[in-house]
Amino acid sequence: MSAEDMVANMKDDKLLEIKSLRTHFHTPEGKVRAVDGVDLVIPRNTSVALVGESGSGKSVTSKSIMGLLPQPPAEITGEILYYQGDQSINLLELDPDGDEYSQIRGNEISMIFQDPMTSLNPVFTIGNQIMEVILRHTDLTKAEAKERAIELLDKVGIANPRQRVDEYPHQFSGGMRQRVMIAIGLACNPTLLIADEPTTAIDVTIQAGILELMKELQEEFKTSMLMISHDLGVVAQVADKVAVMYLGEVVEYGDVLDIFHSPQHPYTKALLKSIPILGQNRGREFEVIEGTVPDPFNIPVGCRFQTRCNNQCPSKYQNPPMIEVKPGHITKCWLYKGDES
Ligand SMILES: Nc1ncnc2c1ncn2[C@@H]1O[C@H](COP(=O)(O)OP(=O)(O)O)[C@@H](O)[C@H]1O
Numbered sequence: 182m183s184a185e186d187m188v189a190n191m192k193d194d195k196l197l198e199i200k201s202l203r204t205h206f207h208t209p210e211g212k213v214r215a216v217d218g219v220d221l222v223i224p225r226n227t228s229v230a231l232v233g234e235s236g237s238g239k240s241v242t243s244k245s246i247m248g249l250l251p252q253p254p255a256e257i258t259g260e261i262l263y264y265q266g267d268q269s270i271n272l273l274e275l276d277p278d279g280d281e282y283s284q285i286r287g288n289e290i291s292m293i294f295q296d297p298m299t300s301l302n303p304v305f306t307i308g309n310q311i312m313e314v315i316l317r318h319t320d321l322t323k324a325e326a327k328e329r330a331i332e333l334l335d336k337v338g339i340a341n342p343r344q345r346v347d348e349y350p351h352q353f354s355g356g357m358r359q360r361v362m363i364a365i366g367l368a369c370n371p372t373l374l375i376a377d378e379p380t381t382a383i384d385v386t387i388q389a390g391i392l393e394l395m396k397e398l399q400e401e402f403k404t405s406m407l408m409i410s411h412d413l414g415v416v417a418q419v420a421d422k423v424a425v426m427y428l429g430e431v432v433e434y435g436d437v438l439d440i441f442h443s444p445q446h447p448y449t450k451a452l453l454k455s456i457p458i459l460g461q462n463r464g465r466e467f468e469v470i471e472g473t474v475p476d477p478f479n480i481p482v483g484c485r486f487q488t489r490c491n492n493q494c495p496s497k498y499q500n501p502p503m504i505e506v507k508p509g510h511i512t513k514c515w516l517y518k519g520d521e522s
Pocket residue numbers: 206208213214215233234235236237238239240241242477
């Protein structure tokens with residue numbers, strides 16, 4: 182069975198299905214294969230985490246879904262199927278600047294970026310910035326949109342929302358600004374919310390609260406979420422499913438419990454060992470993955486993880502296939518023998 186078939190066979194109710202996605206950049210130095218054959222399903226009402234070290238292609242994957250990469254210099258191939266009932270549309274066949282794509286981008290798929298400082302406009306009130314999204318995508322009046330903005334601020338945990346709706350971004354702390362970004366992301370009631378490292382710029386002490394809030398809202402709004410993070414520890418809190426990405430490929434995908442309790446790919450295992458566990462790492466160094474991510478200009482031939490893998494593998498110069506560990510759990514490693522319990 183091909184990776185595409187394995188992913189396609191998953192019986193979850195699909196919202197988004199990515200097939201053989203390749204996003205390459207043509208640069209003066211050569212071709213950067215940032216995303217190089219990704220297969221991934223985001224089911225309805227589900228939170229999927231995309232994890233991997235910096236440079237693995239996570240943001241490029243999300244920008245490819247959103248149609249935010251100009252071609253050229255990007256060259257995008259494959260399929261990104263967005264399901265509306267029984268019908269699906271291949272987003273890659275739409276004009277990224279056309280009405281249909283804008284419609285989907287505004288009403289159905291929304292994105293929260295990493296840095297709330299640069300995403301909020303300092304000269305407009307918080308309320309105006311939430312209302313702008315509501316007014317653009319609904320038929321509500323200004324007064325109704327403001328009520329909805331207040332309601333959303335309340336939902337994301339801003340105290341005194343009726344008063345604070347008229348304040349400016351500089352009057353909000355970093356954590357509160359990120360909560361506002363979540364409110365804006367949810368303002369049009371999207372079916373898919375993409376959050377690219379939503380807590381990376383935020384103080385660790387308040388990260389957990391924000392993640393918990395996102396999980397609660399994802400369930401309450403019945404939206405799906407693609408949560409991107411370089412930190413597997415972060416996603417444990419919010420993800421139903423995890424896709425582990427390495428050098429432009431998904432190397433393991435499965436339910437969060439399977440990924441944490443029965444990881445199969447050496448890279449997933451290494452990422453898990455590198456999570457510091459509160460109270461358990463005293464006197465014990467948590468492990469750091471050896472070596473560095475290879476340069477995307479010089480991707481190793483065969484298994485891409487070979488330069489950092491501690492295992493002896495006679496087949497490393499051949500590209501490993503996707504292997505089904507069990508339905509819904511797949512890994513891309515020659516060493517998987519199927520004998521794990
Ligand atoms: N516009 C671009 N032009 C050329 N290379 C890019 C561009 N955007 C990203 N890349 C490269 O693609 C690779 C993946 O980047 P990215 O998706 O941002 O990684 P991350 O997993 O950290 O989000 C990196 O090597 C990055 O340098």
